[in-house]
Structures are given as structure tokens and as C-alpha cells.
Amino acid sequence: MKQNFTVRQGALDGVEAFLSVAQHRSFRRAAADLGVTPSAISHTVRVLEARVGAALFLRTTRSVGLTEAGERFLSRAKPAFEELVAASEIARDLGERPTGLLRLTVPRTVVPILLEPLIASFCQAFPEVEVEIAASDELLDLAAGGFDAGIRLGQFIAADMVAVRLMPPFPFVVVGSPDYLRRRKRPESIDDLRQHACLRMRRSNGSIAPWPFVNGNKAVEAILSGPLIAHDFSTLLGAAIQGVGLAQVPSPLAKAPIADGRLRALLTPFAVTVPGVFLYYPGGRQVSPKLRAFIEHFKYRRADAPRDRTTAQRSPKLKGANSS
Structure with a gap:
């Protein structure tokens, strides 16, 4: 059975006022430090004491001291509050400048x-x-x-x-090495790829990606076969450069090896643009x-x-x- 819980409200209310009074041993100086009236500080501390269930200060007309409960509260509250202030400063820093x-x-x-x-x-x-x-x-x-x-x-x-x-x-291009194309007839149509060693990509969902093309205004997906399946285009490109087979890769990836002659671009009229x-x-x-x-x-x-x-x-x- 689901239980009902409530979020505790105001757990930190009054802590800053308490710490300031404890530091200055004066409600008036604490009020000046926080920019509020002494009566506001006094009321805030009284509410905190009521919530804690113990008196935290010993008050006389001449001085302010800490009770034993106040000493113990101070020993835990001060470092915890300082950590919260530091955390806020770090978060603020990340929100204000590139860091x-x-x-x-x-x-x-x-x-x-x-x-x-x-x-x-x-x-x-x-x-x-x-x-x-x-x-x-x-x-x-x-x-x-x-x-x-x-x-x-x-x-x-x-x-x-x-x-x-x-x-x-950019287009996805089919590429093959000069060595491979010396051994196999250069493909002139999408159907010609069925006679070639086509290097394929396995998608992140486990399926083998078909090769996408456009033939006029029609989108075409070619289901092909070949000696190598890889999980990234860089591996397919490297295998194509080594003459293992043809690969279909993003044109920016193939730009350099095409420019220096290690690869040839094929079937460019059918290339699909992403x-x-x-x-x-x-x-x-x-x-x-x-x-x-x-x-x-x-x-x-x-x-x-x-x-x-x-x-x-x-x-x-x-x-x-x-x-x-």
C-alpha cells in the first residue's frame, strides 16, 4: 500500500540568521550584517527555536550566548550552510561563463x-x-x-x-578502389551492384542497412551482399581503399581518398542526398x-x-x- 509522505518545509529557514547572531553574539549586529531589522532577526530565530524544539541562545540585556543545544546546532549547521553557499556559487559560475x-x-x-x-x-x-x-x-x-x-x-x-x-x-557516394575496379566491371546501374562485393553497415538496432539511392524521383533501397559488415563508415571506407569491395559512405568522408586517387566515385547520378x-x-x-x-x-x-x-x-x- 502506498504511504503518504510530505516534503518537510522550511528546514533551512532561519539558519542564516542563527549563524549570523552566533558569529556576532549580537542580534543588532547580525541584523545590520543581513540588512534587516533587529526585530526581524529576533522573530526568525524564535521561529527556528520553536521548530527545533530547543532554545539556541542565552539572552540577557547585555550579551547573547549559545546554549548547549545552540553549540551543537552551530557545529553541524555552519559547515553544512557553507557547503550550500559554495554549491550555489559553483552552479552560478557554470551558468555565467564557459567552464x-x-x-x-x-x-x-x-x-x-x-x-x-x-x-x-x-x-x-x-x-x-x-x-x-x-x-x-x-x-x-x-x-x-x-x-x-x-x-x-x-x-x-x-x-x-x-x-x-x-x-x-551532402550525398552518400558509392566508392571503389582502382585495384578492385580492375578486377570487376564498373557498375553503371543500381542493379549492377548485385554482381559486386558490397560492404555493408550494421545499424545500432542490429539490422543490416540497405543502400539508399534515387532513380529519377523514386527512392530505391538496394539489398546487397558482400564479404564485410561493419558498424561504422570509417571501417567500410578503409576496406574499400584496400580493395575488399564497394562501399557507400558520406561524401565528406570519401573526399580525400577520391581526390588523391585511392578511390573512384561510382553511380553518382543515383546518389541520395541527406x-x-x-x-x-x-x-x-x-x-x-x-x-x-x-x-x-x-x-x-x-x-x-x-x-x-x-x-x-x-x-x-x-x-x-x-x-x-
Whole structure:
């Protein structure tokens, strides 16, 4: 049977007044210290004594002293009250300037292409902020995990989150190494992929992600097979560079190996474009100074980042991509 409980009210009421009187051994000086009248201090202490159930002060016309109960109350109340004051100051400090621990949940793929160039400069610009990056391709609950914000592809961000664009829309590209393409005929259509070794991604929910494409105005998902299944795009990309098979990866990740000739881009007319990468955090709450500093630093450092605006939005769903 559920029991009825009530929250104790006013447990700290009068403690500050008591401590001030105990320090000054005077109601008048305590009143001056707290900026109230002596009668107000006297009334507050009487209410505290009534609640405690014991007299805390010995009062005469000339002096104020502590009773034995007052001495014991002082020995416990003073350090506890000082800790509360210190806790308030620490919390206030975190709310007023960029400081403390900034925890971000980030897909592994995003770390090298988006964060690595910026973390060093951010840490130098804001030395009082510690940055913790939890690289995971799972869609983690920010509140339950104790994260300040997350970074994800736009289509996987819930509508009740505030999203800040970090990267513009980009295509998912199919890539293969020159060595692989010397051994296999270059695919010219989506159906041609069924004759190829296709490296695939296992989603965080355990399923194998199909490869998404667009054919004209029609969305197409290709169910393929191949010698390797990985849990992140970086592994797929590395395997493609080594000639293990073809991979479908975010174009920013493949940009460098395509540019230096280690990979070739394939089936580009059928490439599907995703909304881009966003930093997101729960809506309806004040942005902490450390998170605001990170957002503004990123916008300043990235010439292609939009200068506005933090907007809440729902991105279109893309069923074929990994939920990272």
C-alpha cells in the first residue's frame, strides 16, 4: 500500500540568521550584517527555536550566548550552510561563463571530418572547459546519458530537439578502389551492384542497412551482399581503399581518398542526398555558456556554417542510411 509522505518545509529557514547572531553574539549586529531589522532577526530565530524544539541562545540585556543545544546546532549547521553557499556559487559560475565539462555524443564518422580540426582551437580559446567526446553510432538519450548535446545526421534528430547546422546537405557516394575496379566491371546501374562485393553497415538496432539511392524521383533501397559488415563508415571506407569491395559512405568522408586517387566515385547520378550534420540538444531549456561557446566557436571557424540561428526542425527520414 502506498504511504503518504510530505516534503518537510522550511528546514533551512532561519539558519542564516542563527549563524549570523552566533558569529556576532549580537542580534543588532547580525541584523545590520543581513540588512534587516533587529526585530526581524529576533522573530526568525524564535521561529527556528520553536521548530527545533530547543532554545539556541542565552539572552540577557547585555550579551547573547549559545546554549548547549545552540553549540551543537552551530557545529553541524555552519559547515553544512557553507557547503550550500559554495554549491550555489559553483552552479552560478557554470551558468555565467564557459567552464566545466562539456559532454557530446558523436558518431565515429563525424570525429575526423568535423571535430578533430576544431577541438584543439576550442580548448585553446576556452581553457576552463573540458570536452568529452563519446564516439558512438547509437542514438543515445541525452538526458539519461548526461550529455550536453549530440551530433547526428539531420534525419535522425527528433522534432522536439533544437538543431544547429554544422554541415550542409551532402550525398552518400558509392566508392571503389582502382585495384578492385580492375578486377570487376564498373557498375553503371543500381542493379549492377548485385554482381559486386558490397560492404555493408550494421545499424545500432542490429539490422543490416540497405543502400539508399534515387532513380529519377523514386527512392530505391538496394539489398546487397558482400564479404564485410561493419558498424561504422570509417571501417567500410578503409576496406574499400584496400580493395575488399564497394562501399557507400558520406561524401565528406570519401573526399580525400577520391581526390588523391585511392578511390573512384561510382553511380553518382543515383546518389541520395541527406540533410547534413547537426548539433542538437533538448528544446525548452537555457543553453549553458559552455555549449553556447562551442556553437559560436564552430560557426566562427567554419566558413560554410550558417551564421544564424538555432532552429527546431524535423528532418525527412532516410530509411537506408545508418542511424548515426
